[in-house]
Amino acid sequence: xxxxxxxxxxxxxxxxxxxxxxxxxxxxxxxxxxxxxxxxxxxxxxxxxxxxxxxxxxxxxxxxxxxxxxxxxxxxxxxxxxxxxxxxxxxxxxxxxxxxxxxxxxxxxxxxxxxx
Numbered sequence: 001x002x003x004x005x006x007x008x009x010x011x012x013x014x015x016x017x018x019x020x021x022x023x024x025x026x027x028x029x030x031x032x033x034x035x036x037x038x039x040x041x042x043x044x045x046x047x048x049x050x051x052x053x054x055x056x057x058x059x060x061x062x063x064x065x066x067x068x069x070x071x072x073x074x075x076x077x078x079x080x081x082x083x084x085x086x087x088x089x090x091x092x093x094x095x096x097x098x099x100x101x102x103x104x105x106x107x108x109x110x111x112x113x114x115x116x
Contacts, residue, residue: 012095019092028089035065050084053077070101071108078112088115
């Protein structure tokens with residue numbers, strides 16, 4: 001029987017086989033820990049991060065591990081990505097299930113104007 005972390009690694013590799021960020025449509029990568037969530041908009045062709053947001057930042061400290069905090073991170077990331085000239089991204093959930101905080105982050109980014 002596979003452990004929880006092995007199953008997550010399996011999901012992560014399955015997603016990354018299909019999801020590649022291009023200069024026209026970079027990858028929005030999500031990392032979720034028990035207490036925090038962070039996301040980056042990455043151009044895989046050059047290996048550069050175009051925009052990033054996280055609950056590790058001082059403005060997100062209260063409610064950092066909640067759905068509301070994740071939605072705030074998503075909207076902040078969407079605004080930063082728009083400022084960097086990115087309008088469309090491909091979503092990389094990083095092996096996490098698309099529910100809860102990961103879905104809230106995606107909704108916040110969509111509300112800020114990013115297209116998935």
